[in-house]
Amino acid sequence: MARRLSRRALTMRDAHLAAERLQQRGWKVLKVLPETIVLMSGQWLVALTAAPLPDTLRGRLAPYKGVLVLMLTGKQCARS
Numbered sequence: 001m002a003r004r005l006s007r008r009a010l011t012m013r014d015a016h017l018a019a020e021r022l023q024q025r026g027w028k029v030l031k032v033l034p035e036t037i038v039l040m041s042g043q044w045l046v047a048l049t050a051a052p053l054p055d056t057l058r059g060r061l062a063p064y065k066g067v068l069v070l071m072l073t074g075k076q077c078a079r080s
Contacts, residue, residue: 003067003068003069003070004067004068004070005053005061005064005066005067006064006065006066006067006068007063007064007065007066008065008066009052009053009065009066010050010051010052010066010067010068011050012034012035012037012049012050013050014050014066014068015036015037015048015049015050015068016037018048018050018068018070019037019039019048022039022041022046023039025041026041027039027040027041027046028040028041030045035049035051036048036049037049042074043074043075044072044073044074045072045073045074046070046071046072046073047070047071048068048069048070049068049069050066050067050068050069051066051067051069052065052066052067053065053066053067
């Protein structure tokens with residue numbers, strides 16, 4: 001999982017912008033849900049979401065206010 005902190009509160013509009021950039025690089029949108037966007041490229045899947053930082057973390061991570069979360073999964077390659 002990768003996270004990108006922002007000095008402003010992020011919304012799903014920001015996740016849609018990130019998904020558009022991935023689409024420009026060949027990723028295909030599989031699902032668009034209210035809080036998540038799922039894309040695929042080959043055997044790789046990525047889920048994107050954006051949200052404001054929870055109050056419990058805001059003090060520790062100041063001055064950041066939002067986060068873009070990217071979760072990536074793929075089939076492992078193995079050699080015999």
